[in-house]
Amino acid sequence: MVEIPVVDLSDAINAKKLIVEACREFGFFKVINHGISRELVAMLESEAVNFFELPQHEKDRSGPPSPFGYGNTRIGPNGDTGWVEYLLLSSQPQLMLHKPHFPTIPEPFWLVMGEYTSAVRQLLMGVLDSICEELGIGTALSGLIGNERSDSCFRVNHYPPCPALNKIGFGEHTDPQIMSVLRSCDAPGLQICLKNGSWDPVPSDPNAFYFAVGDTLQVMTNGRFKSVKHRVLTNCIKSRVSMIYFGGPPLTEKIRPICSLMEEGEESMYKKFTWSEYKKSAYKSILGEDRLKRFHKNKNN
Numbered sequence: 001m002v003e004i005p006v007v008d009l010s011d012a013i014n015a016k017k018l019i020v021e022a023c024r025e026f027g028f029f030k031v032i033n034h035g036i037s038r039e040l041v042a043m044l045e046s047e048a049v050n051f052f053e054l055p056q057h058e059k060d061r062s063g064p065p066s067p068f069g070y071g072n073t074r075i076g077p078n079g080d081t082g083w084v085e086y087l088l089l090s091s092q093p094q095l096m097l098h099k100p101h102f103p104t105i106p107e108p109f110w111l112v113m114g115e116y117t118s119a120v121r122q123l124l125m126g127v128l129d130s131i132c133e134e135l136g137i138g139t140a141l142s143g144l145i146g147n148e149r150s151d152s153c154f155r156v157n158h159y160p161p162c163p164a165l166n167k168i169g170f171g172e173h174t175d176p177q178i179m180s181v182l183r184s185c186d187a188p189g190l191q192i193c194l195k196n197g198s199w200d201p202v203p204s205d206p207n208a209f210y211f212a213v214g215d216t217l218q219v220m221t222n223g224r225f226k227s228v229k230h231r232v233l234t235n236c237i238k239s240r241v242s243m244i245y246f247g248g249p250p251l252t253e254k255i256r257p258i259c260s261l262m263e264e265g266e267e268s269m270y271k272k273f274t275w276s277e278y279k280k281s282a283y284k285s286i287l288g289e290d291r292l293k294r295f296h297k298n299k300n301n
């Protein structure tokens with residue numbers, strides 16, 4: 001088992017360097033002393049547990065996801081399945097107009113989710129600013145998440161204990177967005193794929209947040225950071241609840257390497273595309289597919 005980098009945000013001097021090193025080496029790191037209140041996290045987890053305890057027919061009234069809503073076993077529109085039920089929701093306040101489509105998600109859930117996603121968004125923006133400072137590239141990244149048109153979303157996954165150990169809870173994939181911020185209860189299952197192709201279990205830590213580099217950040221750094229492949233396997237004993245904030249750019253944003261990061265004469269490894277184009281293409285793919293492949297230059301794709 002390889003030690004996943006731990007970034008202590010109370011140690012500002014070392015944090016930036018550690019974050020950038022972790023993004024280059026793992027595309028993944030753990031953050032402690034993040035300043036988000038335990039009570040807020042516990043309140044949202046408890047709202048989520050209450051929802052998942054509803055009778056099946058009640059949960060189904062807030063589904064199926066298209067792409068937002070309650071989903072059970074089926075992940076995405078292309079036949080992927082897992083030992084998981086979930087809520088996938090937009091975190092853009094203006095899309096809260098869609099609330100009537102989810103009649104069995106109670107008002108307190110929305111309220112606490114709003115507070116939680118805005119706290120996690122701030123945390124992510126701070127981490128992205130640290131990355132930019134360390135790389136000496138202004139503040140190109142956090143503005144994309146802070147933007148009111150940012151296309152970010154939020155997911156709560158519930159993996160009930162499974163009679164079979166190590167079955168697929170959530171199949172291997174990379175996240176398409178810029179960066180994801182994950183928090184789980186104290187139950188195992190998450191694994192990341194290391195550079196050598198082996199799977200490394202991520203010890204659960206309910207007091208920490210895990211950050212994962214997404215495909216978009218891979219492109220914006222011209223491959224310096226790699227989006228991390230990850231998956232969740234089942235266990236027989238504990239129910240696992242995870243909450244993930246996926247920080248995405250506005251739909252119209254052109255995704256391309258940040259100019260000030262490029263060396264003289266360095267060319268983009270990727271074709272130009274907007275987040276909207278990438279998202280459309282991602283939603284035509286199955287979970288485990290290399291979604292960036294068709295956007296690579298000079299490849300037969």
Ligand SMILES: C=C1C[C@]23C[C@@]1(O)CC[C@H]2[C@@]12CC[C@H](O)[C@@](C)(C(=O)O1)[C@H]2[C@@H]3C(=O)O
Nearest residue numbers: 067075076080175176282283284285286287
């Ligand atoms: C199989 C799929 C589910 C997914 C959309 C996709 O077609 C391919 C990307 C998947 C993923 C992985 C990270 C996030 O959980 C997610 C919400 C995302 O943005 O991309 C899911 C999509 C989903 O569950 O709808």
Ligand SMILES: O=C(O)CCC(=O)C(=O)O
Nearest residue numbers: 155157170190232242244
């Ligand atoms: O549930 C987890 O711990 C991870 C799930 C995940 O990777 C996702 O929802 O994209």
Ligand SMILES: [Fe+2]
Nearest residue numbers: 173174175230
């Ligand atoms: Fe993921």
